Amino acid sequence: MTTSEIGLLGLGTMGAALALNIADHGFDIAVYNRTTAVTRDFKRDAGDLSDRITPTESLQDFVAAIAKPRAIILMVPAGDPVDQQIAALRPLLDDDDLIIDAGNANFHDTNRRAREAGDKPFLGIGVSGGEEGARFGPSIMGGGKKASWDRVAHILTAIAADHEGTPCATWMGEEGAGHFVKAVHNGIEYADMQMIAEVYGILRDGMGLDNAAIAAVFDRWNAGPLKSYLIEISARVAEAKDTDTGRPLLDIITDAAGQKGTGRWTAIEAQHLGAPVPAIEAAVAARNLSAARNLRKIGEEMYGAAPQPLDGALSEDQLEQALIAGKIICYAQGFQMISAASTQFGWKLPLPDIARVWREGCIIRSVMLDDMATALTQTPDENLMFAAKFADDLKANHTALRQVVAQAALHGLAVPALSSGLAYFDTMRTARGTANMLQGQRDYFGRHGFERLDRDGKDYHGPWAD
Ligand SMILES: NC(=O)C1=CN([C@@H]2O[C@H](COP(=O)(O)OP(=O)(O)OC[C@H]3O[C@@H](n4cnc5c(N)ncnc54)[C@H](OP(=O)(O)O)[C@@H]3O)[C@@H](O)[C@H]2O)C=CC1
Numbered sequence: 161m162t163t164s165e166i167g168l169l170g171l172g173t174m175g176a177a178l179a180l181n182i183a184d185h186g187f188d189i190a191v192y193n194r195t196t197a198v199t200r201d202f203k204r205d206a207g208d209l210s211d212r213i214t215p216t217e218s219l220q221d222f223v224a225a226i227a228k229p230r231a232i233i234l235m236v237p238a239g240d241p242v243d244q245q246i247a248a249l250r251p252l253l254d255d256d257d258l259i260i261d262a263g264n265a266n267f268h269d270t271n272r273r274a275r276e277a278g279d280k281p282f283l284g285i286g287v288s289g290g291e292e293g294a295r296f297g298p299s300i301m302g303g304g305k306k307a308s309w310d311r312v313a314h315i316l317t318a319i320a321a322d323h324e325g326t327p328c329a330t331w332m333g334e335e336g337a338g339h340f341v342k343a344v345h346n347g348i349e350y351a352d353m354q355m356i357a358e359v360y361g362i363l364r365d366g367m368g369l370d371n372a373a374i375a376a377v378f379d380r381w382n383a384g385p386l387k388s389y390l391i392e393i394s395a396r397v398a399e400a401k402d403t404d405t406g407r408p409l410l411d412i413i414t415d416a417a418g419q420k421g422t423g424r425w426t427a428i429e430a431q432h433l434g435a436p437v438p439a440i441e442a443a444v445a446a447r448n449l450s451a452a453r454n455l456r457k458i459g460e461e462m463y464g465a466a467p468q469p470l471d472g473a474l475s476e477d478q479l480e481q482a483l484i485a486g487k488i489i490c491y492a493q494g495f496q497m498i499s500a501a502s503t504q505f506g507w508k509l510p511l512p513d514i515a516r517v518w519r520e521g522c523i524i525r526s527v528m529l530d531d532m533a534t535a536l537t538q539t540p541d542e543n544l545m546f547a548a549k550f551a552d553d554l555k556a557n558h559t560a561l562r563q564v565v566a567q568a569a570l571h572g573l574a575v576p577a578l579s580s581g582l583a584y585f586d587t588m589r590t591a592r593g594t595a596n597m598l599q600g601q602r603d604y605f606g607r608h609g610f611e612r613l614d615r616d617g618k619d620y621h622g623p624w625a626d
Pocket residue numbers: 170171172173174175193194195198235236237238240241244245262263264265287288289290291420
């Protein structure tokens with residue numbers, strides 16, 4: 161039997177698309193799936209690529225079909241399935257065979273698995289782009305030993321998205337570095353999506369636009385500074401019709417958002433790192449609250465429906481500007497978090513390269529990331545809000561963000577991520593804040609002490625100390 165250059169286990173949405181992508185780039189691939197019928201269907205439906213695909217129906221046959229030293233991609237749900245598959249595979253493998261977890265693992269799990277693997281090669285790679293990205297060019301964020309990355313870099317860079325000749329696949333650092341960067345990517349994704357959804361709510365409830373008009377607004381914005389995959393697909397979602405009923409699809413989708421955990425992990429980790437990402441945290445909270453549909457129904461019955469028409473208080477241009485400002489602020493938070501993690505975990509995460517691999521292939525790809533890559537190349541650890549290009553953009557657009565948040569509040573339209581972004585902006589441009597009151601309170605009730613502006617030293621107390 162001819163042996164394949166690489167193996168892939170888990171032919172779900174992402175695994176099947178990734179396997180076809182690998183085959184499409186000329187690499188022979190062995191595949192295995194827990195449910196055998198899926199493997200057979202996959203081979204049957206692979207068309208011209210079928211010759212490059214070796215389907216297998218047992219782990220033993222799967223391993224035997226891969227050339228040594230082997231490289232095996234796992235594309236199964238994060239958590240126990242990954243541990244189960246590693247445990248099942250390792251006894252069948254040689255010590256120099258490489259296992260690559262390409263799902264959305266929690267980076268703490270990837271750290272643990274890398275340590276458990278010891279000298280046996282193991283990579284954790286974040287893959288973004290959804291099904292289409294996986295099939296035709298995802299963004300890939302690698303973590304683990306550099307030597308292991310180098311063994312498969314020719315395949316990963318070949319299948320990755322391409323931005324003007326540069327592949328969107330980069331090694332980020334040791335152990336869970338790749339999965340950490342993917343988690344922050346997803347956190348930014350949550351905030352970006354939430355801000356778009358909030359603006360959709362204003363267009364719908366505040367301005368009374370129908371779905372087709374909203375799609376047209378998003379399409380128009382997609383030709384300007386907001387040009388991005390998420391704005392583009394928001395237009396497609398807004399204009400879609402339900403194939404069964406012919407009704408606008410958005411009107412029949414339940415207003416409760418799912419989540420698999422990456423946004424929540426980002427918010428939790430940001431708290432551990434002391435690197436605040438409040439827009440991302442607001443987006444995670446908004447998803448949680450979206451699930452509380454029964455409570456929201458009770459609230460509406462009790463208080464009356466909040467959203468009120470804006471009666472011309474806001475223009476579409478102001479909404480566009482508010483989204484520009486909000487987007488810069490949420491990316492600034494994400495990159496600050498990556499910078500903090502880089503120091504905390506000793507990873508030396510390449511911030512400009514991270515912006516570069518996000519320019520194509522991934523869900524948060526946008527024209528803005530090009531300028532972010534340039535800004536981060538000049539000053540990698542600087543808050544993007546202070547980079548000249550984005551400072552200019554924020555100066556031009558923050559007033560609109562303020563007006564949108566203010567008018568939304570006055571008219572009962574919930575905009576938690578935009579509000580949080582504005583509060584972050586205002587906090588970060590206020591040299592004399594209000595935490596002096598917090599320190600006074602802490603000292604009053606707990607003798608925690610405070611610093612003074614007019615003297616050196618750390619442990620002063622107020623007159624209540626006696
Ligand atoms: N969908 C997306 O847009 C993206 C997903 N990801 C991540 O990629 C990974 C895979 O996601 P996706 O392809 O969407 O998931 P799917 O649910 O479509 O597919 C899951 C695959 O894993 C297999 N599987 C599930 N549980 C086990 C198990 N315990 N042991 C062995 N095999 C198992 C399934 O096999 P079977 O056919 O037998 O059920 C199936 O092949 C996840 O970590 C996800 O978070 C990353 C980026 C984007």
